[in-house]
Every structure is written in structure tokens, then in C-alpha cells.
Amino acid sequence: MAREENIDVLIIGAGASGGVAARHLAEKGFSVVCLEQGEWPDRNDFRGAEDDWELAIRKDWALSPNIRKLDSDYPVNAEKSDIDPLMFNAVGGSMVIYAGTWPRMLPSDFRVKSLDGVAEDWPIDYFELAPYYDQIDLEIGVSGLAGDPAYPAHPDYPLPPLPLGKAGRKVAQAHNDLGWHWWPEPNAILSAPYDGRNPCVQRGVCTSGCGEGAKASTDLTHWPKAIGAGAKLITSARVRKITVNDQGLATGAVWVDPEGREFHQSAKVVILAANAIGTARLLLLSKNSMFPNGLANSSGLVGKRLMMHPFAVVTGWFDESLEGWQGQFGASITSYQFYETNPQHDFVRGAKWALSPVGGPLNHVLPMRAGTEVWGEQHHELMNRTFGKGATWAIFGEDLPEESNYIELDESLSDSSGIPSPKVHYKISQNSKRLMGFQVERAEESLRAAGASDVTTANLLRYSGWHLMGTAKMGDDPAKSVVNRFQRSHDVENLYIVDGSVFVTSSGVNPTATITALALRTADNIVKSRSLQAVPS
Numbered sequence: 001m002a003r004e005e006n007i008d009v010l011i012i013g014a015g016a017s018g019g020v021a022a023r024h025l026a027e028k029g030f031s032v033v034c035l036e037q038g039e040w041p042d043r044n045d046f047r048g049a050e051d052d053w054e055l056a057i058r059k060d061w062a063l064s065p066n067i068r069k070l071d072s073d074y075p076v077n078a079e080k081s082d083i084d085p086l087m088f089n090a091v092g093g094s095m096v097i098y099a100g101t102w103p104r105m106l107p108s109d110f111r112v113k114s115l116d117g118v119a120e121d122w123p124i125d126y127f128e129l130a131p132y133y134d135q136i137d138l139e140i141g142v143s144g145l146a147g148d149p150a151y152p153a154h155p156d157y158p159l160p161p162l163p164l165g166k167a168g169r170k171v172a173q174a175h176n177d178l179g180w181h182w183w184p185e186p187n188a189i190l191s192a193p194y195d196g197r198n199p200c201v202q203r204g205v206c207t208s209g210c211g212e213g214a215k216a217s218t219d220l221t222h223w224p225k226a227i228g229a230g231a232k233l234i235t236s237a238r239v240r241k242i243t244v245n246d247q248g249l250a251t252g253a254v255w256v257d258p259e260g261r262e263f264h265q266s267a268k269v270v271i272l273a274a275n276a277i278g279t280a281r282l283l284l285l286s287k288n289s290m291f292p293n294g295l296a297n298s299s300g301l302v303g304k305r306l307m308m309h310p311f312a313v314v315t316g317w318f319d320e321s322l323e324g325w326q327g328q329f330g331a332s333i334t335s336y337q338f339y340e341t342n343p344q345h346d347f348v349r350g351a352k353w354a355l356s357p358v359g360g361p362l363n364h365v366l367p368m369r370a371g372t373e374v375w376g377e378q379h380h381e382l383m384n385r386t387f388g389k390g391a392t393w394a395i396f397g398e399d400l401p402e403e404s405n406y407i408e409l410d411e412s413l414s415d416s417s418g419i420p421s422p423k424v425h426y427k428i429s430q431n432s433k434r435l436m437g438f439q440v441e442r443a444e445e446s447l448r449a450a451g452a453s454d455v456t457t458a459n460l461l462r463y464s465g466w467h468l469m470g471t472a473k474m475g476d477d478p479a480k481s482v483v484n485r486f487q488r489s490h491d492v493e494n495l496y497i498v499d500g501s502v503f504v505t506s507s508g509v510n511p512t513a514t515i516t517a518l519a520l521r522t523a524d525n526i527v528k529s530r531s532l533q534a535v536p537s
Contacts, residue, residue, distance in 0.1 A: 004033070004252075004263060004264065004265045004266060005266065006252075006266040006267065006268065007031040007032065007033050007265075007266070007267050007268070008025075008030040008031045008032065008267065008268050008269060009021075009025050009030050009031070009032045009033075009267060009268070009269045009270075009271060009526075010032075010033050010034075010035070010252055010253060010265055010266075010267035010269070010270045010271065011032065011033070011034040011035070011271045011273055012034070012035050012239050012242075012253060012270070012271070012272050012273060012274055012282065013034070013035075013036065013037075013093065013272065013273035013274040013275070013278065013279075013499065014034050014036035014038075014090075014091045014092070014093065014218070014219075014223065014233060014235075014273075015090075015092060015093015015094060015095060015218065015273060015275070015499075016093055016094070016095050016217075016218055016273075016499075016512050016515050016516050016519070017273040017498040017499045017500075017515050017516060017518070017519035018034055018036075018093070018218070018271070018273030018498070018499075018519075019091075019092070019093075019218025019219070019221070019222035019223050019226065020136070020139075020218065020222055020498075020516050020519040020520050020523065021271055021273065021498050021519050021520075021522065021523045022034050022222065022223070022226040022231045022233075023222040023223070023225050023226035023229070023231070024520060024523040024524065024527070025231075025523050025526065025527070026226045026227075026229035026230050026231040027225070027226075027229045028527045030526075030527075030530075031230065032226070032230070032231040032232065033231070033232045033233075033234065033265055033267070034231065034232070034233045034234065035234050035237040035239055035253065035255050035265065036089075036090070036091055036233060036234065036235050036236075036237060037072055037074075037089045037236070037237060037238050037239070038070075038072035038088070038089035038090035038091065038093075038235065038236075039072060039090060039091065039235045039236060040090070040091045040219060040235060041090050041091065041092055041096050041209065041217075041219055043209065043210075043211050043213065045209070046061075046205075046208060046209035046210070046211040047060075047061060047205075047208055047209075048203050048205030048208055048209060048210070048211050049203070049205075049211055053205055053208055053360070054359070054360050054361075054362035054363060055362070056208060057205075057207065057208040061097065061207075061208040061209065063086040063087075063088070063097060063207065063463070063466070064084055064085075064086050064463070065087060065088075065089070066078070066084070070089075071236075071258070071416065072089040072090065072236070073089055073415075074089075074278075074415035074419070074421055074422075075413055075414075075415065075421050076277065076421060076422055076423075076424060077410045077413050077421060077422070077423040077424065078424050079423075080423065080424065080425045080426070081424040081425065081426040081427075081465075082426055082427055082428045082460070082462065083308045083310070083311075083426055083428070083461075083462055083464055083465040084462055084463050084464070084465050085277055085308065085424060085465040085468060086463070086464070086465045086466050087275055087277065087278075087468065090219070091218070091219040091223055091233065091235065092217035092218050092219035092220070092223070093217070093218070093275070094275070094466070095188075095215075095216065095217035095218060095219075095512065096209055096217050096219070097207050097208065097209060098206070098207070098217075098330075098466065098510075098512060099206050099207055099328075099329050099330035099331075099356075099466075099510075100187050100188045100189045100206050100210075100215045100216065100328060100329070100330045101185055101186070101187055101188075101330035101331050101334075101354055101510045102137075102140070102142050102144070102185075102186045102187055102188040102510070102512070102513045103185070103186060103334065103352065103509040103510055103513060104126075104133050104151065104154075104509070104513050104514065104517075105126065105129075105507045105509055105513075105514050106126070106150060106151065106336070106339065106507065106509070107125065107126040107127075107151075107152065108340055109122075109126075109398075109505060109507035109508075109509075110122040110124065110125045110126055110504075110505075111125065112348075112349065112505050115341065116341045116348045116349065117348075118348050118349070118400055119400050119401055119504070119505045120401075120475070120504055120505070121504070122474065122504045122505070123474060123475055123476045123484075123485040123504075124474075124485055126152070127152070129514070129517050129518065129521065130152070130154060132517040132518070132520045132521045132524075133154070133513065133514075133517045134154060134155050135517075135520060136513065136516045136517050136520055137155075137157055137158065137186075137513075138158050139221055139222070140188045140216040140221055140516070141158060141159060141188070141190055141194040141195055141197065141216055141221065142157045142158060142159065142186050142187065142188055142216075143157060143159040143160060143161055143162050143186065143187050143188075143189055143190060143191035143192075144157035144159075144160075144161050144184060144185070144186030144187065145157065145160070145161045145183070145184045145186075148183040149181070149183075150181060150183065150336040150339070157186060158194065159190060159191045159192050159194060160191050160192070161184035161185075161186070161187075161191065162184075162185075162187055162189060162191045162200060162202075162327075162328050162332065163202070163327065163332070164184065164332045164333060165322070165323065165326075165327045165332050165357075166321075166322040166323055167322040167323075167324060167327075167332065167355060167357070167390075167391035168184075168327075168332035168333045168355055168391075170318075170322065170391070170450050170451065171316075171333065171355055171391055171446065171447065171450045172333055173450070174446060174447075174449040174450035174451070175335065175337075175446065175449075177449060178445075178446070178449055180335060180337040180446065181335050181336050181337040182333045182334070182335045182337075183333065183334055183335075183336075184332070184333055184334075185330065185331035185332060185333055185334040185354060185355075187328055187330055187331070188215065188216035188512070188513075189206070189210075189214050189215045189216070189328050189330070190214045190215075190216075195221070197212075197213045197214060197220060198212045198213055198214055199212075199214050200212065200214040200215070200328060201214070202326045202327050202328065203326060204325060204326050204327050204328065204329050204357045204359065204360075205329065206328060206329035206330060207329055234255075236257060236258050237255045237256070237257065237263075238255060238256045238257075238415065238417045238419060239253050239254070239255045239256075239274075239282060240253075240254045240255060240256055240262070240285065240417070240419055241253065241254050241282070241285050241286040242270055242272075242282065242283075242286040242295055242495070243264065243286075244286075244288065244290065244291070244295070244492065245536050246290075247536070248290055248291075248491070248492060248493075249492065249493060249494050249534060249535065249536045250267070250269070250270040250492050250494050250495045250536070251266060251267070251536045252264055252265045252266040252267045252270065253265055253267075253270065256417045256419075260417065268494065268533070268535035268536065269494045269495075269496065269526065269533065269535065270494065270495050270496070271495075271496045271497075271498055271522075272495070272496070272497045272498070272499065272501075273497075273498050273499045273519070274499060275468050275499050275500060275501070276306065276407075276468035276469050276470055276471045276472070276499060276500045276501040276503075277306075277407055277422050277424070277468055277471070278422075279471065279472060279497055279499055279501045280302055280303040280407040280422070280471040280472060280501060281407065281409065281420075281421075281422040283295045283296055283297060283302045283303075283472070284297075284302060284303060284407075284408070284409050285409065285419065285420065291491070295491075295492065295495070296472075296482055296483075296489040296490070296491045296492050296495060297482070297491070298478065298479075298490070298491050299473075299478065299479055299480060299481060299482055299490070301403075301472070301473055301480070301481065301482050302471065302472060302482055303406050303407035303408060303471050304403045304405075304406045304470070304471065304473075305401035305402065305403055305405065305406070305470040305471065305473055306405040306406055306407060306424065306425075306426055306468075306469070306470045306471050307399040307400075307401055307405070307467075307469040307470045307503065307505075307506035308399060308426060308464075308465045308467055308468060308469070308506075309396045309397065309398075309399050309464070309465075309466075309467045309469075309506060309508070310396075310397045310399060310428050310432040310433075310435075310436050310460055310464075311394070311395065311396060311397070311460070311461050311464035312394075312395045312397075312436050312439065312440050312443075312457065312458060312459040312460065312461065313392050313393070313394055313395070313457070313458050313461070314392065314393045314395065314440055314443035314444055314447065314455060314456075314457045315358060315390050315391065315392040315393075315447075315455065315456050315457075316390065316391050316392075316447030316448070316450060316452030316454070316455050317385065317386055317389055317390050317452055317453060317454040317455070317456070318389045318390070318391070318450075318451060318452055318453065319389070319451075319453055320389065321388045321389055322388060322389055322390065322391055323388055324357050324358040324359075324387075324388045324389060324390045324391060325357060325358070325359065325360050325361070325387075325388055326357060327357045328357075329356060329357060330354065330356065330510075331354030331355055331356055331394070332355050332356075333354075333355045334352060334353060334354050334355070335352075335353040335355075335393075335446075336350075336352060336353075337353075337442070338350045338351060338353075338438070338439060338442055339351065339352060339508055345434075345435075345438060346434050347431045347432075347434040347435040347438065348400075348431060348435075349397075349398035349400070349431075349435065349508065350397070350398060350435065350439070350508055351395050351396055351397040351398065351435065351436070351439045351508045352395070352396050352508045352509050352510075353393045353394070353395050353439070353443060353446075354393070354394045354395075354396070355391060355392065355393055355394075356392045356393075356394045357392070358386075358390035358391070358392050361383065361387055364382060364383060364386050364387055391447065391450070391452075393443040393446065393447065395436065395439050395440065395443060396467070396508050396509065396510070397432055397435050397436045397439060397508060398435070398505070398506055398507060398508040399429075399432060399469075399506040400429060400431060400432075400505070400506075401470055401473075401504070401505060401506070402429065404425070404427065405425060405426045405427065405470075406425050406426075406471075407422050407423070407424055407425075407471055408422070408423050408425070409421075409422065409423065410422065410423040428460055432460075433460065436459055436460060437459065440457050440459050443457075444457065466510075467500070467506070467510065467511050468500055469500040469501070469503035469506050469511055470500075470501065470503055470506070471501045472497050472501035472502055473502065473503075473504055474487060474502040474503070474504055475504065478490035478491070482497070482501075482502075483496070483497050483502050486521070486522055486525045487502050487518065487522045488522075493533075493534040494533060494534055494535055494536070496522055496526070498515075498518065498519040498522050498523075499515060499519075500515050502518065
């Protein structure tokens with residue numbers, strides 16, 4: 001096994017959190033190496049400007065690794081899960097194929113135990129994280145409008161909001177009439193040139209890669225700066241395990257190249273940034289005599305409390321064209337009208353609504369999210385009635401943490417390097433079912449108030465596990481959490497986790513803004529405490 005020279009920090013995963021940590025540590029003078037299982041994305045491969053993009057997103061650019069089956073993917077056994085996990089291995093990670101919506105968590109999201117008597121409070125609050133939200137907004141290049149009454153006041157975004165479009169304006173007016181909340185959605189998508197990148201051209205193909213580079217991902221926003229500051233990024237590197245010494249400190253990681261050759265990268269500090277499934281998988285793979293149940297797992301919580309946001313879509317069909325094939329895919333407007341707990345309901349917490357385009361022509365007969373194929377005699381009638389005439393509320397419900405939702409290693413399934421795959425156990429809770437049923441009914445009311453002549457709904461969709469959270473919980477008590485408030489392992493003093501694994505609760509919003517703000521905060525703490533950091537001798 002070849003051994004690489006010892007460096008300050010080894011990061012595993014070059015996605016959202018790994019890119020942020022790498023840039024900030026390298027810029028502060030740390031020697032940084034990152035191991036990434038995927039490759040650099042080639043924007044010439046993105047299909048958004050091509051006629052076949054709607055076919056490509058169903059196979060080559062599918063959101064599920066089990067459908068794509070690229071060399072960079074690992075299979076995920078989801079037979080015991082109500083929701084299929086979705087992810088992408090590449091420099092930039094799943095940001096390459098995310099929708100680009102960029103909401104912060106709300107203050108109540110950090111205090112659900114205190115406010116609503118469920119789950120647990122985070123060991124930090126919104127206001128502690130706020131300066132890092134502000135900074136990451138500038139680095140990402142967020143388009144939005146400050147002043148949303150759902151949030152505390154914060155600085156304006158660096159760019160103005162993206163267009164509301166015909167659908168956004170129509171539904172916003174309906175919410176004005178109803179007295180319901182709405183606001184322009186903040187997006188990690190450029191509304192104007194920024195930091196050498198081009199603005200959005202409104203194709204609505206965000207989830208199959210942004211050819212213009214308008215949608216932020218860390219291969220654009222952070223890795224060029226990290227490498228410019230001296231960071232080294234190794235692609236096509238499958239990490240097999242994290243190594244530790246006799247004192248229980250991490251010493252680096254063993255990784256495998258595409259030819260099957262093994263290498264060991266030594267490091268003083270190891271940072272995991274492999275998403276809530278990949279990180280739990282690697283910690284479980286790294287068990288040894290000192291950590292027989294998995295690395296950093298004295299609490300028994302590694303892999304436990306997986307959260308994925310139950311998801312529904314409610315589409316209103318209008319008599320006139322809303323140009324529903326274009327616009328940023330994530331959202332034009334958002335609503336938090338039914339986000340907080342209402343004691344009159346038979347469920348706790350709530351959901352975020354995001355108004356999205358309905359897609360191109362093929363999506364009407366081969367729907368990505370829900371529905372059935374429509375061909376034959378009914379095909380033309382359907383297209384005349386629906387094409388360009390829809391507006392969709394995409395609804396993310398808060399997913400409460402449960403230890404019965406968990407990740408384990410599969411005994412029979414492995415990746416192409418022979419490394420055991422993760423097996424996901426996940427059931428949608430009764431609270432989520434009641435919560436989402438209520439939200440769907442209210443979204444139907446919203447769209448009919450906007451003038452929709454027909455409304456179609458699809459609730460609790462299986463193919464919707466974009467948001468992977470939990471599995472390495474943050475907390476102050478080592479017996480009840482995996483990492484501390486700065487995302488350092490309680491058990492391994494030089495091991496950090498900076499991805500969505502550390503989430504205590506899921507909130508009801510897209511998590512990437514919070515993941516990156518937390519990663520920035522952790523990198524800042526590593527810099528400030530470097531003289532106190534325990535490292536292997």
C-alpha cells in the first residue's frame with residue numbers, strides 16, 4: 001500500500017461542505033488534500049440545451065445512483081425504505097444536480113423540543129449561525145430579496161431575485177387575496193453576472209446540470225479558489241476506511257483508485273463530507289478493536305435518525321399559458337404560511353412550499369414526479385390542455401428524527417471496488433402523513449384561488465430523497481450525540497463531520513444553505529483552535 005505524505009487536513013468528499021471547508025482552510029495556510037469518489041463535471045456533457053434533455057434526465061442524468069449506475073456511483077439498497085435516496089458523486093457533489101433553492105432554516109427549527117415538545121433542540125441557534133449564512137450567501141452568489149417576514153432581519157442578498165414569471169405572479173396575487181404568506185424564493189442561481197459566472201437563462205433544467213454555470217456548485221464557487229490557495233484534490237478516489245492510532249486519533253484514510261490500487265493518505269485532522277448516507281457508511285466501515293461498533297460510535301447513533309423530508313407536488317392547471325416550461329426549476333416564490341406548529345392540528349411542525357415550473361413536453365406524458373404515461377388518442381388532448389399551463393407547489397414537510405430510520409452496511413451488495421454498500425431502513429411516520437395531507441389540501445386551495453380550473457396532486461412520493469440528514473447527530477452530551485457543537489467527534493478528537501449528517505432535526509427547508517454555513521463555521525473554529533487541536537504524533 002502506497003503511503004502519501006502527512007498533511008494538515010484530509011477532507012473526504014468534494015461536494016457542498018467539503019468544498020467550503022477546503023477553500024477556507026487552504027486560504028488560512030493549512031495543507032489540504034481532498035479525496036473525491038467522482039470526477040470534475042464537464043459542462044459539455046450537460047443536456048439542458050439539447051433536444052434529448054428530458055430523456056437524459058431519466059437515465060444518464062437520473063438523480064438516483066441506482067438508475068445512473070456511473071463508475072463514480074455506489075449502489076444503495078433502498079428496498080426497506082419508503083423514499084429513494086438521491087445523490088451525485090462529483091466535484092461539487094449533489095449541488096451539480098440540485099434545484100438551487102437557498103432558504104435558511106428558521107429560528108424555530110433549532111428549538112422544536114422547547115417550542116413543540118418533540119425531537120430535540122440543537123446545541124446552537126439561528127443567531128449563532130446567522131453570520132455564516134451571510135458569508136456563504138456572498139460566496140455562493142445568491143439571488144433574493146431580504147425582508148421576508150418569516151425570518152429575522154438579515155443583510156440583503158448579493159443579487160436581486162430571479163423572475164417570478166407568470167405563474168409566480170398569479171399565485172402571489174392569490175396569496176395576497178387569501179392573506180397568506182409568500183415571498184420571492186432565494187436561489188443559488190445568478191440573476192446577473194457574478195464572480196466571473198454567467199446569469200441564468202431560465203431553461204428550467206437545473207436538476208440535470210447547469211451548462212451556463214449560473215447555478216452555484218462548489219466546483220465553480222469554492223474549488224478553484226481552494227486549489228489556487230494550495231489545496232490538492234484527488235478524484236476517482238474511493239475511501240475504504242478511516243485509520244486510527246493506539247490513542248484513538250484519526251491518522252488518515254485508505255483509498256482505492258480505479259485500477260484497484262490502495263493508498264493511505266496521512267493527515268493530522270480528518271473531515272468527513274460524504275453526505276448523511278456516505279458518511280455513516282464510512283464510519284461503520286472503519287470499525288476496529290477500539291471502535292467495534294463503528295468509528296466515533298460510542299453513542300450507538302452513527303447511522304441512526306436518518307431524515308429525508310416527505311415530499312408532495314400539487315399542480316394547478318390554468319386555461320391560459322403560464323410558460324410553465326421555463327424558469328428556475330427550484331422555485332420562483334415560496335410560502336411559509338403553514339410552517340409552524342398549530343395546536344389545533346393533529347400533527348406537529350409544518351412544511352415549506354416552493355412554486356416550480358412543470359417541465360417540458362415529455363414531462364407531461366412521462367412525469368418525473370408522479371402520474372402515468374399518456375399516449376394514444378388522449379395524448380393530443382392532454383398536451384393541448386396542460387402544456388405550459390401548469391404551476392406546481394413542491395411541498396417539503398419537516399421530518400422528525402426517529403432511531404428506527406437508519407443506515408447499515410449491506411451484507412451482500414457492494415460497489416465496483418468491493419466496498420460494502422449502505423442499506424437504508426426508512427418509514428414515513430404517521431405525523432408526516434397527517435402533516436402532508438393537510439399541506440396538500442391547503443396547496444389545492446391556493447391554486448384554485450389563483451384561478452386553476454383543475455388541480456392534480458401526488459403525495460409522499462418515493463423518488464424524492466434529495467435531502468439527506470441525520471445519522472451523526474450534533475449535541476453537547478457524548479452519550480446522546482456523535483459530534484459536538486463544532487461538529488468534532490466526541491470519541492475521536494481530530495475527526496470532524498461537516499455534511500448534513502450532523503442535523504439534529506430536519507426543518508422543513510432545503511438543507512444546503514445550512515450545511516454550507518455550518519461547514520464554514522466549523523472551518524473557522526478549526527482555524528481558531530489549531531494550537532489546541534489534538535493530532536497524532
